[in-house]
Amino acid sequence: MLKRLTFATLSFWLFLPLTLHAEPFSAELMVRLDRVGSPAVSPDGVRVVYAVRETDMEAGKGRFDLWLSPVAGGDPQRLTRHEASDTGPAWSGDGKWIYFRSNRGDSSQVWRISPEGGEAEQVTDLPLSVGTFRLSPSTDRMAVSLSVDADCEDLACSAGRNDSRKNRSTSGAVYDQLFVRHWDGWLDETQSQLFVVTLENGLAKQEEPVPLTAGLNAEVPSRTWGGNEEYAFSPDGRSVYFTARRATPSEPWSTNFDIYSVPAGGGEVVNLTGDNEAWDTRPVPSPDGRHLVYLAMSRPGYEADRFRIMLRDLQSGATHELAPRWDRSASGLAFSDDGNFLFVTAQDVGNKTLWRIDIAGGDPIKVVPRGTVSSFDSAGSRLVFARDSLESPSELFVLEGDDIRQLTDFTGPQLAGVQLGEYEQFSFEGAHGATVYGYVMKPANFVEGESYPVAFLI
Numbered sequence: 001m002l003k004r005l006t007f008a009t010l011s012f013w014l015f016l017p018l019t020l021h022a023e024p025f026s027a028e029l030m031v032r033l034d035r036v037g038s039p040a041v042s043p044d045g046v047r048v049v050y051a052v053r054e055t056d057m058e059a060g061k062g063r064f065d066l067w068l069s070p071v072a073g074g075d076p077q078r079l080t081r082h083e084a085s086d087t088g089p090a091w092s093g094d095g096k097w098i099y100f101r102s103n104r105g106d107s108s109q110v111w112r113i114s115p116e117g118g119e120a121e122q123v124t125d126l127p128l129s130v131g132t133f134r135l136s137p138s139t140d141r142m143a144v145s146l147s148v149d150a151d152c153e154d155l156a157c158s159a160g161r162n163d164s165r166k167n168r169s170t171s172g173a174v175y176d177q178l179f180v181r182h183w184d185g186w187l188d189e190t191q192s193q194l195f196v197v198t199l200e201n202g203l204a205k206q207e208e209p210v211p212l213t214a215g216l217n218a219e220v221p222s223r224t225w226g227g228n229e230e231y232a233f234s235p236d237g238r239s240v241y242f243t244a245r246r247a248t249p250s251e252p253w254s255t256n257f258d259i260y261s262v263p264a265g266g267g268e269v270v271n272l273t274g275d276n277e278a279w280d281t282r283p284v285p286s287p288d289g290r291h292l293v294y295l296a297m298s299r300p301g302y303e304a305d306r307f308r309i310m311l312r313d314l315q316s317g318a319t320h321e322l323a324p325r326w327d328r329s330a331s332g333l334a335f336s337d338d339g340n341f342l343f344v345t346a347q348d349v350g351n352k353t354l355w356r357i358d359i360a361g362g363d364p365i366k367v368v369p370r371g372t373v374s375s376f377d378s379a380g381s382r383l384v385f386a387r388d389s390l391e392s393p394s395e396l397f398v399l400e401g402d403d404i405r406q407l408t409d410f411t412g413p414q415l416a417g418v419q420l421g422e423y424e425q426f427s428f429e430g431a432h433g434a435t436v437y438g439y440v441m442k443p444a445n446f447v448e449g450e451s452y453p454v455a456f457l458i
């Protein structure tokens with residue numbers, strides 16, 4: 001049996017009105033819908049913070065604000081209301097502060113706000129915009145990614161060159177080496193590098209951040225889609241694990257990303273996965289700091305290979321694959337609080353479902369069977385996840401034991417009087433005996449027995 005599945009989608013129209021009074025789903029309504037972002041659960045598991053994007057059609061732009069909900073259920077509370085966008089919320093270890101990224105002012109910096117409300121407080125004031133960030137469990141440091149000029153010795157130098165580039169009279173660029181573009185993202189003169197900022201009373205000290213990846217000649221996180229899922233602090237805050245692919249002449253066709261470790265205060269960078277010439281990414285340390293899980297491909301140069309889940313003993317270096325008989329390609333990874341289980345998202349027959357894996361062995365167990373789980377976070381016995389489907393835009397749900405309940409309903413009122421289209425899944429045997437799955441979606445005002453044109457999306 002072939003392990004990899006091929007998916008095809010047959011789509012007549014996206015949605016249809018099922019009653020005479022129902023409004024058909026339109027492109028404008030799709031743009032107007034609120035977008036619920038990734039959840040971040042408080043350390044005590046009581047509350048969850050997340051960003052919601054609202055669209056101002058008249059102004060032609062969207063804006064993200066932070067919202068807070070009780071995990072047990074209840075009305076959501078708007079935490080921020082600003083013309084700038086507030087995204088990427090993360091809790092401090094003591095649960096007293098919520099840190100987030102905001103473009104208030106002239107650049108994107110890290111801010112924080114009390115979960116009880118009040119005014120937001122600026123945490124960083126760097127001369128460059130903060131691309132991503134992650135708080136250290138030790139509360140005294142924060143990792144940030146910044147786009148710098150690799151040959152500059154400090155951030156002020158990179159900021160000065162940015163100003164010069166903005167004032168150029170031309171927009172053309174000359175490339176004298178590869179990498180030039182990844183998919184639709186063009187690379188520029190800068191390189192994304194990882195730095196550590198020292199925190200004092202929760203705020204960044206006014207000193208030059210410590211570079212962690214400056215001598216590696218690699219984008220951290222990777223461009224164009226990499227985020228803070230590509231790096232992580234150890235539980236004691238002393239080390240940082242990150243994903244990187246060195247900028248060599250073979251970079252445009254290479255998938256040789258590796259997992260590295262580096263002291264959080266700066267120092268020697270160590271390659272932990274140098275024996276694998278394929279893709280290694282998404283390092284996640286266990287709560288006790290003894291193990292590291294990450295995703296790994298096995299075929300060098302093949303970007304669509306299956307991601308396996310690897311478990312590494314950080315003392316001995318011994319590494320083995322978890323659930324080696326599982327034929328799904330994993331994506332998101334997170335340990336349970338006790339470190340005995342992994343929660344994993346994976347593509348699954350036209351869905352992206354959530355699974356639980358016992359690190360001691362055994363087959364994965366599917367705990368969220370339907371829809372697309374785009375992100376999740378947990379604390380204690382509760383796991384909060386964002387899920388969308390062909391029946392509903394993304395909302396937050398809570399998994400507790402075997403029970404799943406909906407936590408947010410931002411798009412429900414917006415879809416009142418709108419009927420989403422009926423759909424069904426089908427399968428057939430494709431090339432080399434592979435099972436091909438797809439969806440059929442019916443057109444508006446569908447009449448059984450009539451013929452309709454087909455839009456085919458693969």
